[in-house]
Amino acid sequence: MAEKIKNFIREEDGIGTVEMILILVVLIGIVILFRDNLTKIVKNIFEKITKQSNTV
Numbered sequence: 429m430a431e432k433i434k435n436f437i438r439e440e441d442g443i444g445t446v447e448m449i450l451i452l453v454v455l456i457g458i459v460i461l462f463r464d465n466l467t468k469i470v471k472n473i474f475e476k477i478t479k480q481s482n483t484v
Contacts, residue, residue: 459466
């Protein structure tokens with residue numbers, strides 16, 4: 429029984445809460461840094477979609 433408890437404590441499978449929070453913070457930081465560029469890219473993509481959908 430003690431061996432099973434030790435194995436359970438040592439087990440490191442899966443993503444922990446701290447790792448998920450760090451990943452989210454990094455992604456949010458990247459979005460904030462490149463907000464203007466991302467806005468331009470998305471606008472260009474939607475303009476192309478609108479133009480091409482009118483030709484069909």
